[in-house]
Amino acid sequence: MTKAATPLVKRLAVIGLGLIGGSLARVLRERGAVGEVVGIGRGEANLKRGVELGVIDRYCLDPTEGVRGADVVFVATPVCSIPTVVERIAPHLEDGCIVTDGGSVKEFVVNACEPLMRPGTFFVGGHPIAGTEHSGVEASFATLYQGKRCIVTPTEKTDPAALAKVVKIWAYAGSAVPVMDPATHDRMLAAISHLPHMVAYSLVNAVDGYDRFGGELLAFSAGGFRDFTRIASSDPVMWRDIALTNQEAILETMDFFSDYLGKLRTLVAAADGPGLEAFFRNSKEKRDAIL
Amino acid sequence: MTKAATPLVKRLAVIGLGLIGGSLARVLRERGAVGEVVGIGRGEANLKRGVELGVIDRYCLDPTEGVRGADVVFVATPVCSIPTVVERIAPHLEDGCIVTDGGSVKEFVVNACEPLMRPGTFFVGGHPIAGTEHSGVEASFATLYQGKRCIVTPTEKTDPAALAKVVKIWAYAGSAVPVMDPATHDRMLAAISHLPHMVAYSLVNAVDGYDRFGGELLAFSAGGFRDFTRIASSDPVMWRDIALTNQEAILETMDFFSDYLGKLRTLVAAADGPGLEAFFRNSKEKRDAIL
Numbered sequence: 001m002t003k004a005a006t007p008l009v010k011r012l013a014v015i016g017l018g019l020i021g022g023s024l025a026r027v028l029r030e031r032g033a034v035g036e037v038v039g040i041g042r043g044e045a046n047l048k049r050g051v052e053l054g055v056i057d058r059y060c061l062d063p064t065e066g067v068r069g070a071d072v073v074f075v076a077t078p079v080c081s082i083p084t085v086v087e088r089i090a091p092h093l094e095d096g097c098i099v100t101d102g103g104s105v106k107e108f109v110v111n112a113c114e115p116l117m118r119p120g121t122f123f124v125g126g127h128p129i130a131g132t133e134h135s136g137v138e139a140s141f142a143t144l145y146q147g148k149r150c151i152v153t154p155t156e157k158t159d160p161a162a163l164a165k166v167v168k169i170w171a172y173a174g175s176a177v178p179v180m181d182p183a184t185h186d187r188m189l190a191a192i193s194h195l196p197h198m199v200a201y202s203l204v205n206a207v208d209g210y211d212r213f214g215g216e217l218l219a220f221s222a223g224g225f226r227d228f229t230r231i232a233s234s235d236p237v238m239w240r241d242i243a244l245t246n247q248e249a250i251l252e253t254m255d256f257f258s259d260y261l262g263k264l265r266t267l268v269a270a271a272d273g274p275g276l277e278a279f280f281r282n283s284k285e286k287r288d289a290i291l
Numbered sequence: 292m293t294k295a296a297t298p299l300v301k302r303l304a305v306i307g308l309g310l311i312g313g314s315l316a317r318v319l320r321e322r323g324a325v326g327e328v329v330g331i332g333r334g335e336a337n338l339k340r341g342v343e344l345g346v347i348d349r350y351c352l353d354p355t356e357g358v359r360g361a362d363v364v365f366v367a368t369p370v371c372s373i374p375t376v377v378e379r380i381a382p383h384l385e386d387g388c389i390v391t392d393g394g395s396v397k398e399f400v401v402n403a404c405e406p407l408m409r410p411g412t413f414f415v416g417g418h419p420i421a422g423t424e425h426s427g428v429e430a431s432f433a434t435l436y437q438g439k440r441c442i443v444t445p446t447e448k449t450d451p452a453a454l455a456k457v458v459k460i461w462a463y464a465g466s467a468v469p470v471m472d473p474a475t476h477d478r479m480l481a482a483i484s485h486l487p488h489m490v491a492y493s494l495v496n497a498v499d500g501y502d503r504f505g506g507e508l509l510a511f512s513a514g515g516f517r518d519f520t521r522i523a524s525s526d527p528v529m530w531r532d533i534a535l536t537n538q539e540a541i542l543e544t545m546d547f548f549s550d551y552l553g554k555l556r557t558l559v560a561a562a563d564g565p566g567l568e569a570f571f572r573n574s575k576e577k578r579d580a581i582l
């Protein structure tokens with residue numbers, strides 16, 4: 001297949017060549033939607049591997065140099081590091097350059113990054129709702145975003161053309177692209193993603209700590225437990241940053257969840273058969289509806 | 292393949308022809324380990340379907356008649372109904388008959404059923420650690436127990452030959468067969484199975500109840516949430532019975548879990564980066580070790 005005469009992105013710089021950054025680079029290259037991909041990172045071995053795997057065309061260890069001539073920069077590092085990265089590259093961006101990110105929390109990132117942009121360069125926040133519990137460029141694959149959603153989170157200040165371009169990039173990657181404000185994103189994600197991770201991490205630690213059985217317990221655990229706790233294998237640094245930057249919404253959903261767990265505890269303690277059945281049935285019905 | 296001259300079980304009666312009962316019938320028939328399988332249930336349509344699907348040879352709506360001539364009876368109905376079923380059939384069992392069950396809670400079942408047996412007939416408790424979130428004979432399949440564990444829970448009073456036979460049946464079904472006392476079983480299963488179900492049911496109800504987003508929330512939920520909450524699609528009656536009969540151990544593990552969730556809440560509220568990372572890392576390491 002010959003590439004389109006003018007690809008959607010002429011030069012893409014990906015900062016943080018891991019699962020999220022690597023997968024976007026792969027799909028855009030595969031679809032001929034990008035002229036050149038430059039990988040930027042702190043470790044040379046990982047970037048070399050990216051070239052070997054055909055994820056990027058070339059790499060650069062210095063971000064200020066790596067972004068030169070890029071029309072789009074994708075920052076796919078852990079959430080807390082995104083503003084630091086953007087601050088570093090901002091003075092070196094070409095006119096018209098769009099910086100976007102893949103961080104899992106948006107209000108923190110967008111509030112911090114928007115004011116860092118020079119006039120004539122643009123920041124647009126984004127978050128692909130896609131991932132696995134694996135990290136690194138080796139774990140990246142071109143179909144990660146296929147049939148998923150990537151939420152894009154403009155503000156009042158966002159440039160409409162830059163927004164449209166970021167939406168188009170994610171559509172090329174195969175995702176539906178809902179648009180919402182950063183705060184709404186963060187509250188929704190707290191409920192459907194951050195809370196479940198907090199619960200899963202706590203559950204594995206609790207079962208591990210419940211040591212009446214001399215450490216035999218986890219070895220005995222059935223398929224259900226393994227599946228249920230898969231998300232507790234997610235990267236600790238990524239989740240530390242999410243917990244630090246979406247603190248308020250996470251605390252709110254944790255408290256909300258604790259109330260429900262408390263309601264169930266009351267039903268169990270009261271041996272309330274009809275109440276227990278109704279509690280479980282409501283959950284099953286709601287869960288089955290999203291299958 | 293011709294059947295062995297004397298199969299392991301001459302006539303198997305299965306009471307409650309659902310996922311668990313149907314799957315045991317299927318595998319024993321497939322392996323030529325049973326001469327005849329009689330299905331016993333309250334609804335004729337389900338039993339007819341069992342004959343059509345080749346799960347059972349014939350059926351009987353009256354349990355007292357259905358168990359006639361059976362050398363093994365497998366009771367695979369919800370936990371609370373098992374003693375009622377056993378009480379009903381006990382006077383009608385042939386000499387030497389072994390009654391075993393597949394109920395998810397064992398102390399309640401074994402304590403209730405052992406005293407119901409006439410001299411010369413035997414009760415042995417069992418629990419296959421295998422299942423899906425689907426119910427009914429249609430959901431049953433011969434390989435359900437392959438490579439899984441079935442815990443068998445004798446007491447001091449259990450007949451050794453009857454125990455050996457039940458162990459052999461589950462080995463034929465493809466399972467490893469650990470043997471432990473009913474109370475140990477119930478505490479282990481509370482931690483690795485009952486607690487995760489209580490947590491998953493509570494999580495789905497909490498997210499469903501967290502209605503700031505006008506019911507959009509569950510529709511938006513990512514793959515992680517769907518996988519994580521799969522067990523919240525399990526049968527409400529089955530889980531009502533488990534919650535009613537393993538009350539003490541479930542309350543204990545729920546409280547244990549709440550403590551860990553509380554610890555994590557404190558770390559989030561304190562924005563304790565190193566503490567959060569350590570909490571998540573311990574969980575990931577423990578989880579990865581059971582993969």
Ligand SMILES: NC(=O)c1ccc[n+]([C@@H]2O[C@H](COP(=O)([O-])OP(=O)(O)OC[C@H]3O[C@@H](n4cnc5c(N)ncnc54)[C@H](OP(=O)(O)O)[C@@H]3O)[C@@H](O)[C@H]2O)c1
Pocket residue numbers: 015016017018019020021040041042043046047076077078079081085102103104105127128129130131132133134135136137235238
């Ligand atoms: N995994 C998911 O399920 C998922 C889903 C949606 C969004 N996200 C978000 O996507 C972003 C990346 O996640 P990922 O799963 O792709 O992680 P990953 O596979 O570990 O990749 C992250 C990359 O960022 C670089 N990096 C790490 N720490 C850094 C720091 N302090 N400063 C600068 N660069 C750093 C690393 O590259 P070098 O070591 O070479 O510099 C690494 O390759 C995160 O913001 C995460 O919240 C993740």
Ligand SMILES: NC(=O)c1ccc[n+]([C@@H]2O[C@H](COP(=O)([O-])OP(=O)(O)OC[C@H]3O[C@@H](n4cnc5c(N)ncnc54)[C@H](OP(=O)(O)O)[C@@H]3O)[C@@H](O)[C@H]2O)c1
Pocket residue numbers: 306307308309310311312331332333334337338367368369370372376393394395396418419420421422423424425426427428526529
């Ligand atoms: N599903 C799992 O993951 C799993 C795993 C391990 C153990 N178990 C245990 O295995 C047992 C059966 O579970 P299952 O998943 O096979 O359920 P299932 O597919 O719903 O089958 C249960 C059967 O029991 C009969 N039954 C229901 N209520 C009854 C009652 N009150 N009295 C007499 N019979 C009744 C029903 O047949 P009729 O309506 O035809 O009478 C039904 O076919 C339960 O004790 C459960 O705790 C389940």
